[in-house]
Amino acid sequence: MAFRKDFLWGGATAANQYEGGWNEGGRGPSIDDVLTGGTKDSPRVLTYVLPDGSKHTTTMFGVNNLPEGAHFTQFDEYLYPNHEATDFYHHYKEDIALMGEMGFKCFRLSISWSRIFPTGMEEQPNEEGLTFYDAVFDECKKYGIEPLVTISHYETPLGLTHAWNSWADRRTIDCYLRYCKAIFERYKGKVKYWLTFNEINCINHGGWMEAGVPSADPQILANATYYQFVASAKAVQMAHEIDPNYQVGCMIAFMQSYPETCNPADNLLNVQAMNNGSYFYMDVHARGYYPNYKLKEYERKGITLDIQPGELDELKKGVVDFISFSYYMTLVVGTAPEKETTAGNMSFGRKNPYLKASDWGWQIDPTGLRIALNNIYDRYQKPMFVVENGLGALDTKEEDGSVHDTYRIDYLRDHIKAMKDAVELDGVDLMGYTMWGCIDLVSASTGEMRKRYGFVFVDKYDDGTGDMSRSRKDSFYWYKKVCESNGEDLGAEPAQP
Numbered sequence: 301m302a303f304r305k306d307f308l309w310g311g312a313t314a315a316n317q318y319e320g321g322w323n324e325g326g327r328g329p330s331i332d333d334v335l336t337g338g339t340k341d342s343p344r345v346l347t348y349v350l351p352d353g354s355k356h357t358t359t360m361f362g363v364n365n366l367p368e369g370a371h372f373t374q375f376d377e378y379l380y381p382n383h384e385a386t387d388f389y390h391h392y393k394e395d396i397a398l399m400g401e402m403g404f405k406c407f408r409l410s411i412s413w414s415r416i417f418p419t420g421m422e423e424q425p426n427e428e429g430l431t432f433y434d435a436v437f438d439e440c441k442k443y444g445i446e447p448l449v450t451i452s453h454y455e456t457p458l459g460l461t462h463a464w465n466s467w468a469d470r471r472t473i474d475c476y477l478r479y480c481k482a483i484f485e486r487y488k489g490k491v492k493y494w495l496t497f498n499e500i501n502c503i504n505h506g507g508w509m510e511a512g513v514p515s516a517d518p519q520i521l522a523n524a525t526y527y528q529f530v531a532s533a534k535a536v537q538m539a540h541e542i543d544p545n546y547q548v549g550c551m552i553a554f555m556q557s558y559p560e561t562c563n564p565a566d567n568l569l570n571v572q573a574m575n576n577g578s579y580f581y582m583d584v585h586a587r588g589y590y591p592n593y594k595l596k597e598y599e600r601k602g603i604t605l606d607i608q609p610g611e612l613d614e615l616k617k618g619v620v621d622f623i624s625f626s627y628y629m630t631l632v633v634g635t636a637p638e639k640e641t642t643a644g645n646m647s648f649g650r651k652n653p654y655l656k657a658s659d660w661g662w663q664i665d666p667t668g669l670r671i672a673l674n675n676i677y678d679r680y681q682k683p684m685f686v687v688e689n690g691l692g693a694l695d696t697k698e699e700d701g702s703v704h705d706t707y708r709i710d711y712l713r714d715h716i717k718a719m720k721d722a723v724e725l726d727g728v729d730l731m732g733y734t735m736w737g738c739i740d741l742v743s744a745s746t747g748e749m750r751k752r753y754g755f756v757f758v759d760k761y762d763d764g765t766g767d768m769s770r771s772r773k774d775s776f777y778w779y780k781k782v783c784e785s786n787g788e789d790l791g792a793e794p795a796q797p
């Protein structure tokens with residue numbers, strides 16, 4: 301058998317895209333509650349008012365230099381898909397039962413920070429919020445499902461942004477640690493696996509989504525990143541003190557890229573792209589110090605870090621127990637003038653003529669996953685966890701509720717096969733696999749519902765309609781066999797054209 305006996309097969313979600321119940325149970329607003337819907341061609345926007353009452357919008361990736369006194373809020377004329385999302389808040393029993401039926405060993409979810417600390421700054425947690433996740437974890441236990449909890453998944457409390465631009469200010473470290481203490485103590489014995497920040501490297505594409513920072517200024521974002529590293533390192537130590545069984549990981553959107561040609565200049569560019577895009581973040585989390593290539597870059601750009609006495613030691617003491625990452629596609633970098641570009645997970649790049657792409661332009665590359673697993677394991681020799689992978693696609697629900705998503709099965713089969721080769725033939729240490737968006741949810745980048753990832757279809761549409769009913773797609777039955785056979789039964793390969 302290729303995979304470990306205790307391999308954690310499952311699915312992944314995030315509260316902001318899945319949970320809904322945005323104004324229930326004492327929850328405060330998060331940075332996603334002021335994000336409208338969008339499409340791949342017309343970006344979602346943030347809505348805010350100025351002190352004179354005038355209404356404004358800005359794109360979330362372009363948000364920078366907002367005028368003084370900007371206050372983010374909802375406008376009646378827009379839909380905010382994350383408010384209701386796909387309503388896990390009221391469907392958690394049904395959804396976890398479906399996960400149990402598929403044979404999940406693991407369910408990755410995030411805790412909504414503003415459900416526990418409504419503005420992020422309270423001294424005491426919101427009991428109603430804590431109780432909700434007690435119920436969720438108890439439900440998981442019924443089915444023998446191990447929760448994997450992301451502490452911060454693109455859902456910083458909006459109160460922190462209004463107070464001091466969130467992670468742009470070091471006071472957020474203490475707020476985050478108060479939140480960690482509340483959940484580490486409360487869920488001791490119920491949760492074992494934690495991730496400190498989702499896709500922390502996505503701060504490279506602007507401060508809003510990852511960190512609630514309304515800025516794209518490199519100096520501000522360098523410190524916001526540093527504060528999160530310090531917070532993560534302290535959280536790792538705190539977790540181990542509260543429960544020595546706790547396993548804490550980092551989470552990076554792994555941007556595997558290739559040089560466009562064998563021109564050494566292209567290869568050098570690729571090394572730099574991999575370092576800046578992904579490895580820098582893994583290096584600090586897994587090794588406990590800033591790599592020289594980043595320190596030199598900061599020196600060249602005149603960027604300074606707000607390092608306080610003792611903090612560099614904290615980074616060393618708080619290295620993570622395992623490395624997790626999301627993997628959807630690969631990119632190409634090159635020095636020659638660009639011919640054709642394509643989209644990717646929070647990224648854009650050159651077109652790879654050897655690969656097909658999804659409906660959203662993400663280049664599908666199972667072999668790239670094997671390469672990524674080898675590269676990461678070689679660099680750190682720590683256990684790895686693929687905590688996101690999947691295909692966002694247009695699904696059609698038939699009248700009888702069925703969804704024939706063979707394209708999704710093909711995508712997942714090929715990626716699981718690549719993981720299997722990395723384990724069996726290359727000997728990497730892999731703990732688990734949680735497929736992204738196991739129950740349909742709102743897309744993070746576009747805010748669309750029609751970009752679906754799930755094994756389970758949720759009757760919810762981009763115009764806000766739908767009765768939220770759940771139905772099993774063909775991939776549901778396929779994944780059940782994968783879980784039951786510990787990855788041995790991947791179903792028949794599709795016939796070659």
Ligand code: BGP
Nearest residue numbers: 314499645692742743744745746
């Ligand atoms: C990752 C995020 C997820 C998720 C996924 C798919 O970047 O961690 O939150 O949404 O990508 O992306 P999208 O929803 O944009 O298709």
